[in-house]
Amino acid sequence: MRIGELAKISGLAPSRIRFYEASGLIKSVERKANGYRDYAPDTEWVLQIITGAQAAGFSLEEIRQLMPMNANGWQHDELLDGLKQKVGEIEILQQRLAQNKAQLLLVIKGIEAKPEGMACADNAQMLLHRLRDEAGASGRGDAVAAKGKSARQVSKA
Template identity: 80%
Template structure:
């Protein structure tokens, strides 16, 4: 199948398909005498896997390592290991985001409930003290926000 047909079926731009080919994620069967690329029928499902994996947070390099060379070439243990590793990464990210959200909500509440007549500098110190007491520490640069509980 030619690139225009593959683009129409997959919903991807031809330039993206060419990029995936240049990146080694998909293969064209070859070029015809007129120079047109000719893609195998299974290229459509490979593109679906690639785009789905990218949406799940996989990098192109991670996808390249997990994709089979053909429909029968799945490397079961490597695939399973890579999928489990991505789930662990997502769980760490979710924890980090939950801490970030908790900190932001405390800051918002602290700013909105600033005592009347209190200056911003004093309110900032009060808020930082409260964040430490609540267990949502303000971390030094380059470190994660951590709970002190």
């Protein structure tokens, strides 16, 4: 199948397909006498694996290490370990995102509950102190430093 057809079927730009080929993620194909690339039918499946893995957070290098160049080259243990490691990384990211969300919701609540007549800058300082106190109690100092920056940005609004 030619690159245009593969691009249409896969939804990827021909340049992306050429990039994956140059990167060693899909088999290099020989050009015909007319210069056209002719890809094997299973290339569409390989492209789906690559794009799915990228969507799941795998880097191209991780994909290259886990994915064999042919169907007989799958390394069961390495593949399983790599997948489990990525699930662990996703779980850590989910925890961080949940903490960030909780802190943002606290900032929103603090801004919305600004006492009547209090200046925004004073309210922002009050929120910063509250976030620092909570971070000290829970050991999340790094996240609070980032939130402090957010609160300063809010005070300028």
